[in-house]
Every structure is written in C-alpha cells, then in structure tokens.
Amino acid sequence: MPIALKIFLSALLINNIILMRFIGLCPYIGMSTDVKQSIGMGFAVTFVMVLASTATWTLYNLVLYPLGLEFLQILVFILIIASLVQLVEFYLKKAAPALYMSMGIYLPLITTNCAILAVTFDNISYGHSFFQSIVYSVGVALGFMLAMVLLAGLRTRVRTSAIPAFLRGNPILFVLSSLVAVSFMGFAGLIK
C-alpha cells in the first residue's frame, strides 16, 4: 500500500481524530444537532485544516527550524491559524458571498478548534513531508466530518426514544459516541 494512502486511511478511520483521539470534541457535541449543519462544519474544517497545515509546515521548516526557534511553535502556530481564518473570512465575504453565507458562521469557531492546532503539531512531530502533511490533514478532516455526521444521525433517532432518566440530555450523547467508537475500533487491523 502506498504510504500516502496509509496515512490517509489511518487518519480517517483507525486514528479517527474524534472517536479515537478525543480531539475537537467541542464542535462535535455542540454543532451536531442536524446532519446538514454537520456537513457544513465538516467542509469548513477541511478547508481551514489544509490551509493551516500548508502554512504552518512551510513556516516551521523554512523559518523556525533553520533559525532554532522551535520553542516558539505553540505561539506562532496559533497566531498563524487565527490570522489565516480571519483573512479567509474577509476574502470569502468579498469574493464569494454565497459560500460565505453557508460556511462563514463556522469559521470563527474553527480558530479555537483544537483539531486544527493538533493536526499542525502532528505534521511536525510525525515528520511528514509537505505532500504527506496535506494528505494527512484531508484525512483527519474527513474523519472529523464522518464522526459528526454519524452522531447527528444518531441524535435524530435518540430524540424519540425512551432513555433512562439519568442519561437524558448530555450523558446519552457520550454513550452513543462510546458505541460508535467501539465500532471504529474494528478498523484497527486495516493497515499492516
């Protein structure tokens, strides 16, 4: 199996960022009330994640690493992501108002989404090449969308079911996630 495909599948299924690594849980719980919204959020995350990975990878390998400034990684990455999201928002508002209307509301939320920051750190600590870091970020983002869509679908079912009183409200969401996560563990043997 080519290495890029391995990275992609591992990010999408085996090490699913939400179900297996618990990163990005806030939007996962907060924004998954219906399937359509989850898909919108998923695309916005994909877009920002790829953009953030390219920008931070380039900056780290061309500026921070050669100058020995690796310890500034956290500070620099979060600032890049925040300003990037802001720029994208301005650009979309002006250039593609229709897209902005459908995606724009998710963008500010994404700045503080730990999934984005985690992926940029992963790219550095796993030693990905430029191309691999793009593949990895697409895989992670699609995995994020998959988990959100699954939960959104389950939530619409749960609304009309009889749930034990002590699990009503938020606790049941985590029981559902637990069950989905169990099924995702089945993917563990996918890659040798």
Place this chain on the structure above:
Amino acid sequence: MKRSTAVFLQGLVIENPLAIIMIGLCSALAVTTSVANGIGMSLAMTFVIVASEFIISLFRKLIPESVRIPIFIIIIAAFTTMVDLVMKAYFPDLSQAMGVFIPLIVVNCIIMGRVEAFASKETVPHAVLDALGMGLGYTWVLVGMSVVRELLGNGTILGIQILPESFQPILFFVLPPGGFLVFSLFISLNLFLKKKWLESPLGCPDPEGGN
C-alpha cells in the same frame, strides 16, 4: 454567603466546566487512562488558568477592547509554553504520555471562556478565586475519571496493584470508547450533585446575578 466564596464554589459543581458547560473536553477524555496522567494534566491546566486569569485581570483596564482576543491568546500561549517546556525538562515520561494535549491547553475553551467572561471584567482576587474554582472543578472530574478507568482497566491506582491478581482487567475502560462511557456517567453524577446542591442550604444564587 460572601460573593468571593460563591465565586470560588460555583466552578466545582454548579458551573463545572467539563460536566455542565461541556467545554475543554478533549484533554479530559484523552489523558484519563491513568491516575498519574490525570493529576499531571489537572495541575498543568490549573496553573495555566490561574496564571492567565491573574495577568489578564491585572491588566484588564489596559487591554483595548477591539484586540482583546489576540492578546488573551498570546498570554495563554505563553503560559502553556512554560508548562510544556517545564514538563519536557523535569517529567519527560509524563510529557511523553500526554503528547499533544499539553500544547493543546492553549486552545482549551475553558481558559478562553473564563478569561473572556470573567477575568476581563473582575478584580484580581475574584479572578484568581474563579480560576482556582474552575481548576478544582476540572481536577475532581479528571482524577475521578482516571481512578475509575485505571482501576477497572488495569487493576491499579498510580501503578500500585489494588484489585486482586485474579481480577481480569477490563481493557475496554482504558480504550477510547471507555473514556466516552465513563465521562457520560460523570456528567450524570454531576447533574445529580448539582440538583442536591441547589436544594441544600448551600445552594446559593448565581454570583453573576442572572440565570
């Protein structure tokens, strides 16, 4: 009840950042596979939130309204970097075990939320008390979860064998699905405690007046 007591207490149960407000969940679920990790993460998190709320409350009159968010982020990121480097230097094993979750404190919504909603408007003592309360609320859930998960998933607490050798560890609890399940039970427990708390004489009106 004095306001400062109320400010301190509300983070424990009534406004528990993890179980009630449901923010900053990532680290809580990921690192609670062992008690040592749970304690380490709680300490790191409490330090960053107390330090950030202190500094931001101290300078709240100097920070311009329009650029406050980037300033908050830089302050939080500075403290997170300190914790990250200290842990790497003195507790390399712990730092290795928690991996990416220490740097991720910087985007932990609990800190950003409290700084924005509380520290940027309140006096320094109140901000520090609020941070301590939130930190403790975070800590008890994290330590509680890690005790349950390590005990059932590994038969140990802090690496010391507690359950008899004949006990077959339930691996489920240290795997990711177990984290979700244990957390759902902790939310349930916290909702129960909140209900009891509000019924008891301790139940105080929200110090911010509303709700």
